[in-house]
Amino acid sequence: MTVGLAGYAFVVVVGHTFPTPPYAAEVGALTSVYFLINIIGPGVFFAVEQETSRAVTAARSEGGSIREVAARTGRIAAAVTVVVAALLLLLWPPVLSRVLAGQAGLLLAVVVAAAGAAVMYWVRGLLSGQKRLRPYALTLYLEGAARLLPGVVLLAFAVRQPTWYALAFALGALVAGLALAPALRLDPGSSARSHVARAGRSVAMLVAAGLLMQAMANLGPVVVTFRMPDALAASVFALMFVAARVPLFLFSPVQALLVPALARAVAARRPDLLKRHLLRALAVLAALGAVGVLIAAMLGPWAVQVLFNAAERPPALHVALLAAATICMMAALTFQAALVALDAQRTVIVSWVVGSVAFLSVLLVSSDPIGGALAAQLLGPAVVTIWAALGTVRAVGRIRSAPTP
Numbered sequence: 001m002t003v004g005l006a007g008y009a010f011v012v013v014v015g016h017t018f019p020t021p022p023y024a025a026e027v028g029a030l031t032s033v034y035f036l037i038n039i040i041g042p043g044v045f046f047a048v049e050q051e052t053s054r055a056v057t058a059a060r061s062e063g064g065s066i067r068e069v070a071a072r073t074g075r076i077a078a079a080v081t082v083v084v085a086a087l088l089l090l091l092w093p094p095v096l097s098r099v100l101a102g103q104a105g106l107l108l109a110v111v112v113a114a115a116g117a118a119v120m121y122w123v124r125g126l127l128s129g130q131k132r133l134r135p136y137a138l139t140l141y142l143e144g145a146a147r148l149l150p151g152v153v154l155l156a157f158a159v160r161q162p163t164w165y166a167l168a169f170a171l172g173a174l175v176a177g178l179a180l181a182p183a184l185r186l187d188p189g190s191s192a193r194s195h196v197a198r199a200g201r202s203v204a205m206l207v208a209a210g211l212l213m214q215a216m217a218n219l220g221p222v223v224v225t226f227r228m229p230d231a232l233a234a235s236v237f238a239l240m241f242v243a244a245r246v247p248l249f250l251f252s253p254v255q256a257l258l259v260p261a262l263a264r265a266v267a268a269r270r271p272d273l274l275k276r277h278l279l280r281a282l283a284v285l286a287a288l289g290a291v292g293v294l295i296a297a298m299l300g301p302w303a304v305q306v307l308f309n310a311a312e313r314p315p316a317l318h319v320a321l322l323a324a325a326t327i328c329m330m331a332a333l334t335f336q337a338a339l340v341a342l343d344a345q346r347t348v349i350v351s352w353v354v355g356s357v358a359f360l361s362v363l364l365v366s367s368d369p370i371g372g373a374l375a376a377q378l379l380g381p382a383v384v385t386i387w388a389a390l391g392t393v394r395a396v397g398r399i400r401s402a403p404t405p
Helices: 002-017 024-061 066-099 104-129 133-156 162-183 193-197 199-227 231-243 246-267 271-306 316-341 345-363 369-401
Strands: none
Touching: 002 024, 002 133, 002 162, 002 231, 024 066, 024 104, 024 162, 024 199, 024 231, 024 246, 024 316, 066 104, 066 199, 104 133, 104 162, 104 246, 133 162, 199 231, 199 316, 199 345, 199 369, 231 271, 231 316, 231 369, 246 271, 246 316, 271 316, 271 369, 316 345, 316 369, 345 369
16 A cells, blocks of 8 residues: 555656646656556566565475575566666657657666566565565555655655656665565575476566556556647546556555465365455455445546646546456456466466457557547456456366376
8 A cells, every 4th residue: 555655646746746737748757657667567577576476485385495486586587677678778769758758867767667676576576475474564665655755855845857756756666675685584495496497487478467467557648648649638647547546556465465375275276265265355356346436436536636736627437437447457467366376377478468459459549549548448457357267267177177196
């Protein structure tokens, strides 16, 4: 919750520091930084956390070496960081320079955020796999505080240089990861090569799936900013999009804890226990989702205009549709957690590929950028959820039919 609140505080600070319409271009660029950091951080490096957590859980159950798992996944995280930085630099001339209003300092902030995410998600994967929930929670508090406090200081001193706000927000993950790294417990144990050997392949598939997921969750406002000639309308849509994403940030810690629980059920060959955990998570999600959509429709437009200092109030229907899309995204992530625990990463990536095709076909082709973005946000996650649910049923069936060792 702290990380999510820090993200929203960043957008609130941006909205009040750079009022629209005179600063509409700056608001669009900084909200694009916010979305890009969300695409790259959780999208790429949450895969490192999930696979590290799964491998550590499996190694611990067999008395294997956590140190081997940590070394392997750490090298993978570093390599992925280099690839991400190179891709960002390549995309600067044709796309990102326009999205980020030609400010190279904003690009630097996104690169810094990627490096910080690599450290932080690697640390979190080790902690969650060892069931060390207190230090795991501490990384969330530290990340949120490190993102929130510098932005408030900049606001207090009336700084109006977008790069400083972007860098302040970007450094949060790096601070959290480095602060908890010395507290890691990397017991040597015996060899864990079977879990280490497939970590690279699993991370690669989960990174691809994570990128598609975060692109689906955050790309809409970036595309609208790129396609809309009206910078003011694009900035209002981006702020509305942020407001509708509150539940997704609250769900991330739940997903992190769900993977180890489901992995233990799989290791114990208890499909009944896995099913119980999964159905309970989906039931809670459905109940909270219904309430969330109603609240979004009633209070969302007011929050966008008053809290985020938007130039105009967005339609209630638009906010409600985006909230419903967010709940559907959370359902897809719940099934993804089950598939990761079942070691069915191939199904995860296929689900997101199929959903992304549906998402992009509507987002990029529609003649109305905002209408197309709304439709795409609903269609893409729905397709992913259905495909992943069917894959989960098949994977659980293989546990039932496999002979007991």
